[in-house]
Structure formats: C-alpha cells, structure tokens
Amino acid sequence: MKRIVYREWRIPPTQFWSTLGILAAMVGMATLAFGYMEHTGHWVSGMNNSVVWGTPHVFAVFLIIAASGALNIASISTVFHKPMYKPLGRLSGLLAAAMLMGGLLVLVMDLGRPERLIVAMTNYNFSSIFAWNIFLYTGFLIIVIAYLWTMADRQGAAFNRPVGLIAFLWRLALTTGTGSIFGFLVARQAYDAAILAPFFVVISFAYGLAVFMLVLMYAFDEDNRPIGEKIMRRLKNLLGLFVAGGLYFTLIYHLTNLYGAKNDGFELWLLTNGGMHTFMFWVGSVLIGGLLPLGIIYHPELSKERNWIMTACGLVIIGGLATMSVVIIGSQAYPIQMFPGQTILESGFFDGVNGAAAPYHPTIPELLLGLGGVAVSLIITVVGVRVLQFLPESLADDVVALDEELLREEAFAKPA
Amino acid sequence: MEKVIDMKDENDAINPQRRAFLGVAAGVTAAVTVAPGVLLHTVDAAPRAEPVTSDVRWGLLIDTAKCVDGCSACVDACHHENGLNLQTMPAEQAVKKWETQKPAWVRKVKLQDNQTGRMTTLPLMCQHCDDPPCVDVCPTGASFKRADGIVMVDRHLCIGCRYCMMACPYKARSFIHSDVHGQLTSVPRGKGCVESCNLCVQRRDFGQESTACVDACAAEGHHAIVFGDLKDPDSTICKLLNEMPSRQLREDLVLNTGVRYSGV
Known part of the structure; x- marks a missing residue:
C-alpha cells in the first residue's frame, strides 16, 4: 500500500471557470427568483393555504438529509475502522458542509419574512423541533469543519476519532430531527408516524452516498485520476444496501398505514388515485429511486461499468427528489380528515370537497430557487476541491488500504 | 460696562x-x-x-342545528371586523388560484354523513386548543396562547415558515400571500405572516362582549354561535354546554378545544 497523497483538482482553468460560471448563473437566477417571490409575495408561487410547503422545500430537505448522508463515508473510516474509506473522508466532509449550506439557504430564502432571520436566531421555542434543528444544523457545520481539520492537519490528527464519533452521532440526531419535522405532526394522516425519523436516516445514507459517488467519479474522470475496482465495488454495494433499506422502510410505513382502517382513504388515494402524487410515488420514488438503481447495482454485467454506476447514482438522486415530493407535497395535498365518516360537500377553504386533494402546481421561481441551492452546494464543493487538498491523487487498488474482510479472505485462501 | x-x-x-x-x-x-x-x-x-388572566377562558359553542345552509353572515362579518375584505386579488393572478391563497379566518363547511345522509352546516375556525399544536411547533414563539385561552400569532415574531399551518389539525390558519393595503388600525396585518381567528381579540382588550361572527349570526336571527367564558358556570355558554350534548372536533387528539360543536 502506498502513501495517500491529496492534491488540488487540476482541471484546465477554462473548464474550472466555465463550470463556476454556469453554477454562478444558476445562483443568480435563484437570487432573482427569491427577490421576485419576496417582493411580490408568495402568490406568484404554486404554494397556497393547503399546500404550504412546495418545491423549494423538496430541494431543501433533500440537500439537508443528503448532507448528513454524505458525511457517512468519513464516519465509516473513522468510527467503524474501515481504512479503505480513509482517503474519501475529506471530500465526504466537504460535501456534507456544502449541501447543508445549500439546503439551509433555500429554506431561509423561502420564508415569508426572510429579513426576520435574526428573530429565529434570538427567539427560541424549545418545544419546536424547528428550533432544535437550528442548533443541530449550525452545530453540524461547526463539527464538520472541526472534523475536516482533524483529517487534514497533523495537529488535529489526535482528535480525529473523538471528533469523528461526535460528528457521527450528531448527524444521526440531525437526520432524526429533520424526519421528526414531519413525524411529530399529529394533524395530518401521512405524518404522525415515528417511522419517518429512522426512514429519513436510511434514505439520507442513500442520497448522500449517491451524490458523493457522482461527484467523486466526475472529479476523478475530469482530472484523469484512477479509481480502483475494489473501492468502486464497495461503494456500489453500499449504495445498493442503503437503497434497499429505503425501500424496506417505505414498505413498512405503508403496510402499517394499511393495517388501520382510519388510514385506508389516504393509502388508497396515494397508491392508486392521487394523480401526480401517485405517479411520483410509484414511478419516481419506487421505480426510478429504488428498483432501477438496485437492478443496475446488482446486475452481473452492468454493475461493472462506470457509466451504469453513475446512472444508478443519478437515478437515486432523481428518485430521492420524487420521494421528498411525495413526503412533503403529497402528504399535504391529501385533505385533513376533520369529520371521519362524513363527506364534505361544500367548503369555503378547500377542505377536501368530495375527497378532492388540494391543488398544487409548481412554478418556475420555486424550481429556480431549489436549483439555486444545488448550485450553491456545488460551488462550495468545486472551489473547495480546486484550492484545497480534498481529493486523493489516486484510489487505485494498490493505493487504498486493504479491508479486514479482504485480509480474512486472503487468510482463508492460504492452504492450511 | x-x-x-x-x-x-x-x-x-x-x-x-x-x-x-x-x-x-x-x-x-x-x-x-x-x-x-x-x-x-x-x-x-x-x-x-390590566394583564390578561387565566381566570377566564374564552370559547364558542356552535349549534349546528341553528346554522343555516347558504348563510355566510359570520364569514362576512369576520372579514369586515378584521379587514380581510380590504385585501384584493393581485391584478395578474388567476381567480381560481387566488381562491386557494386568499386568507380565511372562518369558513362555512357543509357535510353529509356517509351512512345516514344527514346534512350538517357549520362555521369552522381556529378551535383555540388548550394544548395547541401550532404553538408547540412554532420555532420563534410567534404562535402563542394567551392566559385567557385565545390562540393567536405575534406578527412581529412570525418569520413566515408556515410550520404552524402544517401542524394545525383544523387547517385554521392562512398565510398572507400578497401585499396588504388599507388595513385596520385594530388589526394590523402584513405580507409573509401567518394569521387566524383570534376571537376578535381587539374586542376583548376593549372590554367588549361577543365577537363579530356571533353578532352577525344573532342579527340574522339564527343564534347558532354563542361566545363566552368557559370557566364561568353562570355564563350562557356554560349553561348551554351543560344542557345540550356537544363535542370537540378531532377529539382523538385530546387538545381540549375552546370551540365546541353541537349536532355534529
């Protein structure tokens, strides 16, 4: 095994600046979209008094949970003693910080009164999971920066394991907290389920890893750095495991709902009759985000090809956004059941007349705002790997450390 | 010199x-x-x-048997009392979309029992829970419950995150989606904040009796809504609650609502 050397991302300046230019343009458009919605009011968005959180929240929550998932790679190395993952730790930390920043910006930019952010920083109601999340998110950023320092600086190396352990526990708390934003809501049938918290933890593993793998493979390809088969196989199998875990939690969530008669209406609507939301669930979340990537990852031939693995990662991300849309928008669109056993014939406030779901049609400014968050995350990542030593020079098989499992295999391979 | x-x-x-x-x-x-x-x-x-005390708890009793189908006096009165009628649809907005975005503190709902076909009409507004989910989830404490049981929004603390709207089991809250012009001095409102029925809190502060919706309903001769102190055994509302069967909406959530319904 050779020594791991980290180097700045050495792509041609034109490529670097044009990449930055495109991302900056996306941020610029998002800024305009924010200014437009803030100036005119939210009536220009598709959000309304029934579906109060829309497309920006889909992107924001995706980025936030993917952030905590991206940090997992570093945790596997530090907390679970897998030396093979050690060279990936720095990029893992950088992506985690970058995506959290992007996600939080989108959330803040969508507030009705974004100029009152200082109020949120100075007035806390500790019975609100939102208030706790403000500490969980800012704490996460600080801890990740400290974690990166222990990975990159000799003086910090001694603190690597304790800081890594704190980061791991903190990220679990963060994703649990994000899932609890929805899980603690007793008002709506789709929420009010404690399983949403661990569900968010599992899907965060999948989304974070998918983003991490895409960024890693793209960055290495562009700079002609090698990624060995060993590490590719491990990452790919890990992604398969997390995607399967997400599907399992989805299955259990819906089976639990289907068991009780009170949720029959909701499940029937979402699984068969919910129009766009049903499509998002079956095609977006289950097929694109789950079955197709699993098919690629465990296919004997396709799984060996880099392009197919990248496709699988992309599908997990697209499916993840669809899952967020089902969890956030679909769950609000289904009318609140205030009068069980009765049908609402007329209402002055869209209370689900004759069981109709609430309308929601995403608008361009919302989409631009969400994409702006993605662009901010990517700008931080691109600039980070360009100017600092985040990426290892090589992940070839002879460079990365052997895993204890492989060591065992070798031991078994020897004749007795 | x-x-x-x-x-x-x-x-x-x-x-x-x-x-x-x-x-x-x-x-x-x-x-x-x-x-x-x-x-x-x-x-x-x-x-x-005088500080608001918990010696009283304001509430409403709605007798659905007296609520008349097609009457919207309570809704109109609420709009006038709180200046909601002053908010106009933005010129470029589609009417259908604005209907989903304009604020409503109280609305009329008409129900039909799936089994028996019995029809019920009722006004629905903030239920002024004793244990309000909107107050629990508000990150800044803008959503709060007064000592006298009124649940309302502090418009200076509200950052417009809409988490309270996600948490309300009665869909009682509205987000102000557009600019507000010509608002009333007694009911300041502003774009980007959340609002809901506050039992005409301005009337409470001036020691007035009743609420706009109650007055309007009485003026129509229906008397379907009664306002009063739920803690005063001699109040009309308490006497009526003792006489007639009533219930809370979504009783399963055990929120101990300040608004009670009879005949639902």
Whole structure:
C-alpha cells in the first residue's frame, strides 16, 4: 500500500471557470427568483393555504438529509475502522458542509419574512423541533469543519476519532430531527408516524452516498485520476444496501398505514388515485429511486461499468427528489380528515370537497430557487476541491488500504 | 460696562405678582388642554392596562342545528371586523388560484354523513386548543396562547415558515400571500405572516362582549354561535354546554378545544 497523497483538482482553468460560471448563473437566477417571490409575495408561487410547503422545500430537505448522508463515508473510516474509506473522508466532509449550506439557504430564502432571520436566531421555542434543528444544523457545520481539520492537519490528527464519533452521532440526531419535522405532526394522516425519523436516516445514507459517488467519479474522470475496482465495488454495494433499506422502510410505513382502517382513504388515494402524487410515488420514488438503481447495482454485467454506476447514482438522486415530493407535497395535498365518516360537500377553504386533494402546481421561481441551492452546494464543493487538498491523487487498488474482510479472505485462501 | 450690569440686576429682580400670574396661567392651560387627555386615556386604558388572566377562558359553542345552509353572515362579518375584505386579488393572478391563497379566518363547511345522509352546516375556525399544536411547533414563539385561552400569532415574531399551518389539525390558519393595503388600525396585518381567528381579540382588550361572527349570526336571527367564558358556570355558554350534548372536533387528539360543536 502506498502513501495517500491529496492534491488540488487540476482541471484546465477554462473548464474550472466555465463550470463556476454556469453554477454562478444558476445562483443568480435563484437570487432573482427569491427577490421576485419576496417582493411580490408568495402568490406568484404554486404554494397556497393547503399546500404550504412546495418545491423549494423538496430541494431543501433533500440537500439537508443528503448532507448528513454524505458525511457517512468519513464516519465509516473513522468510527467503524474501515481504512479503505480513509482517503474519501475529506471530500465526504466537504460535501456534507456544502449541501447543508445549500439546503439551509433555500429554506431561509423561502420564508415569508426572510429579513426576520435574526428573530429565529434570538427567539427560541424549545418545544419546536424547528428550533432544535437550528442548533443541530449550525452545530453540524461547526463539527464538520472541526472534523475536516482533524483529517487534514497533523495537529488535529489526535482528535480525529473523538471528533469523528461526535460528528457521527450528531448527524444521526440531525437526520432524526429533520424526519421528526414531519413525524411529530399529529394533524395530518401521512405524518404522525415515528417511522419517518429512522426512514429519513436510511434514505439520507442513500442520497448522500449517491451524490458523493457522482461527484467523486466526475472529479476523478475530469482530472484523469484512477479509481480502483475494489473501492468502486464497495461503494456500489453500499449504495445498493442503503437503497434497499429505503425501500424496506417505505414498505413498512405503508403496510402499517394499511393495517388501520382510519388510514385506508389516504393509502388508497396515494397508491392508486392521487394523480401526480401517485405517479411520483410509484414511478419516481419506487421505480426510478429504488428498483432501477438496485437492478443496475446488482446486475452481473452492468454493475461493472462506470457509466451504469453513475446512472444508478443519478437515478437515486432523481428518485430521492420524487420521494421528498411525495413526503412533503403529497402528504399535504391529501385533505385533513376533520369529520371521519362524513363527506364534505361544500367548503369555503378547500377542505377536501368530495375527497378532492388540494391543488398544487409548481412554478418556475420555486424550481429556480431549489436549483439555486444545488448550485450553491456545488460551488462550495468545486472551489473547495480546486484550492484545497480534498481529493486523493489516486484510489487505485494498490493505493487504498486493504479491508479486514479482504485480509480474512486472503487468510482463508492460504492452504492450511 | 458697570451700568449694563446694574440694568441686568434690575431686570432680574423677582416680581412675585408676575410669577404668580404665570403659575396660574400655566396651571389653567394644563388643566384645559392636557388633563382631559390624561383622564380620557386613563379611563380608556383600564381594560387594556390590566394583564390578561387565566381566570377566564374564552370559547364558542356552535349549534349546528341553528346554522343555516347558504348563510355566510359570520364569514362576512369576520372579514369586515378584521379587514380581510380590504385585501384584493393581485391584478395578474388567476381567480381560481387566488381562491386557494386568499386568507380565511372562518369558513362555512357543509357535510353529509356517509351512512345516514344527514346534512350538517357549520362555521369552522381556529378551535383555540388548550394544548395547541401550532404553538408547540412554532420555532420563534410567534404562535402563542394567551392566559385567557385565545390562540393567536405575534406578527412581529412570525418569520413566515408556515410550520404552524402544517401542524394545525383544523387547517385554521392562512398565510398572507400578497401585499396588504388599507388595513385596520385594530388589526394590523402584513405580507409573509401567518394569521387566524383570534376571537376578535381587539374586542376583548376593549372590554367588549361577543365577537363579530356571533353578532352577525344573532342579527340574522339564527343564534347558532354563542361566545363566552368557559370557566364561568353562570355564563350562557356554560349553561348551554351543560344542557345540550356537544363535542370537540378531532377529539382523538385530546387538545381540549375552546370551540365546541353541537349536532355534529
């Protein structure tokens, strides 16, 4: 095994600046979209008094949970003693910080009164999971920066394991907290389920890893750095495991709902009759985000090809956004059941007349705002790997450390 | 030079009569101009200056048997009382979309029992829970419950995150989606904040009885809504609650609502 050397991302300046230019343009458009919605009011968005959180929240929550998932790679190395993952730790930390920043910006930019952010920083109601999340998110950023320092600086190396352990526990708390934003809501049938918290933890593993793998493979390809088969196989199998875990939690969530008669209406609507939301669930979340990537990852031939693995990662991300849309928008669109056993014939406030779901049609400014968050995350990542030593020079098989499992295999391979 | 000083001394000599006159004049002026203001202010401020206490708990009883299908007097009255009628649809907006975005503190709902086909009509508004989910989830504490049981939004603390709207089991809250013009002094409103029925809190603070919706319903001769103190056994609302069966909406959530319904 050779020594791991980290180097700045050495792509041609034109490529670097044009990449930055495109991302900056996306941020610029998002800024305009924010200014437009803030100036005119939210009536220009598709959000309304029934579906109060829309497309920006889909992107924001995706980025936030993917952030905590991206940090997992570093945790596997530090907390679970897998030396093979050690060279990936720095990029893992950088992506985690970058995506959290992007996600939080989108959330803040969508507030009705974004100029009152200082109020949120100075007035806390500790019975609100939102208030706790403000500490969980800012704490996460600080801890990740400290974690990166222990990975990159000799003086910090001694603190690597304790800081890594704190980061791991903190990220679990963060994703649990994000899932609890929805899980603690007793008002709506789709929420009010404690399983949403661990569900968010599992899907965060999948989304974070998918983003991490895409960024890693793209960055290495562009700079002609090698990624060995060993590490590719491990990452790919890990992604398969997390995607399967997400599907399992989805299955259990819906089976639990289907068991009780009170949720029959909701499940029937979402699984068969919910129009766009049903499509998002079956095609977006289950097929694109789950079955197709699993098919690629465990296919004997396709799984060996880099392009197919990248496709699988992309599908997990697209499916993840669809899952967020089902969890956030679909769950609000289904009318609140205030009068069980009765049908609402007329209402002055869209209370689900004759069981109709609430309308929601995403608008361009919302989409631009969400994409702006993605662009901010990517700008931080691109600039980070360009100017600092985040990426290892090589992940070839002879460079990365052997895993204890492989060591065992070798031991078994020897004749007795 | 010395002469000037002498002159000054002469002018500065105290004239007791002049001083007395000025004193009386100032006193009379103050009495005529300032005192009525002070007195009026003192008289007026009495109910508002007293802190709200938990000796009372304001609530509503809605008798759905008396609520008339097709009548929207309570909704109209609420709009006038709180200036919701002053908010106009943005010129470029589609009517259908604006219907989903315009604020509504109270709305009429018509129900039909799936089994029996029995029809019910009722007004639905903030239920003023004793244990309000909107207050639990508000990150800044903008959503709060007063000691007298009124649940409302502090519009200075609201950051417009809409988490309370996600948490309300009665869909009682509205987000202000557009600019507000010509709002009422007693009900300040602003774009980007969340709002809901506050049992005409401005009337409580001025010691008035009843709410706009109750008055309007009574004026129509329906008397379907009764306002009062749920803690006062002699109040009309308590007597009625003792006489007739009533229930809370979504009782399973055990929120102990301040608004009760009869005949649902």
